[in-house]
Amino acid sequence: TQLLEQSPQFLSIQEGENLTVYCNSSSVFSSLQWYRQEPGEGPVLLVTVVTGGEVKKLKRLTFQFGDARKDSSLHITAAQPGDTGLYLCAPIQGAQKLVFGQGTRLTINP
Amino acid sequence: NAGVMQNPRHLVRRRGQEARLRCSPMKGHSHVYWYRQLPEEGLKFMVYLQKENIIDESGMPKERFSAEFPKEGPSILRIQQVVRGDSAAYFCASSPRSTTGELFFGEGSRLTVL
Numbered sequence: 001t002q003l004l005e006q007s008p009q010f011l012s013i014q015e016g017e018n019l020t021v022y023c024n025s026s027s028v029f030s031s032l033q034w035y036r037q038e039p040g041e042g043p044v045l046l047v048t049v050v051t052g053g054e055v056k057k058l059k060r061l062t063f064q065f066g067d068a069r070k071d072s073s074l075h076i077t078a079a080q081p082g083d084t085g086l087y088l089c090a091p092i093q094g095a096q097k098l099v100f101g102q103g104t105r106l107t108i109n110p
Numbered sequence: 111n112a113g114v115m116q117n118p119r120h121l122v123r124r125r126g127q128e129a130r131l132r133c134s135p136m137k138g139h140s141h142v143y144w145y146r147q148l149p150e151e152g153l154k155f156m157v158y159l160q161k162e163n164i165i166d167e168s169g170m171p172k173e174r175f176s177a178e179f180p181k182e183g184p185s186i187l188r189i190q191q192v193v194r195g196d197s198a199a200y201f202c203a204s205s206p207r208s209t210t211g212e213l214f215f216g217e218g219s220r221l222t223v224l
Contacts, residue, residue, distance in 0.1 A: 100145075100155075
């Protein structure tokens with residue numbers, strides 16, 4: 001059984017600070033997706049990482065897929081209040097359903 | 111192209127009543143997924159359906175919960191004899207194919223059981 005852990009579970013920082021959140025597992029993934037869910041809404045896909053060691057940038061967000069394809073990180077530079085939300089990772093292992101981690105609940109204070 | 115439409119957005123039921131949640135996937139999408147989210151928690155997979163078929167219901171409680179995706183019309187998540195513990199946000203997602211690409215989520219249906 002795949003064990004998926006996201007950390008930290010909660011994070012509250014000031015606007016302008018940098019932060020990193022993590023997604024770790026005991027299993028190897030073929031690829032992994034990151035979603036962001038804003039309060040009162042459904043999750044929205046941010047990125048899909050496919051290759052071990054891959055780094056993808058989306059404006060101030062940098063996503064990295066571990067070399068062994070068992071973990072991933074999301075780094076946000078100069079966080080803004082609009083970054084507030086629940087960040088969910090979802091590994092893809094060929095199963096037909098997408099299983100999400102517990103998420104990191106991020107709050108950026110103005 | 112309209113997104114995934116869920117209704118009702120908010121539903122209040124008393125214990126013992128039935129709740130029916132509807133999901134219309136994006137146009138051209140034949141794969142539908144239902145997830146449940148408790149307050150301050152992540153999304154828990156419930157069921158994956160294609161038209162007229164349940165593909166994976168490993169996340170569905172064994173009793174009182176059922177789902178369908180008929181040939182015509184929306185997907186329905188049905189909860190019979192609701193209990194307070196069923197209070198949650200229920201999200202539907204759709205995709206044009208099985209999971210290797212993006213899931214498109216609706217805005218959710220929030221069920222409150224009194």
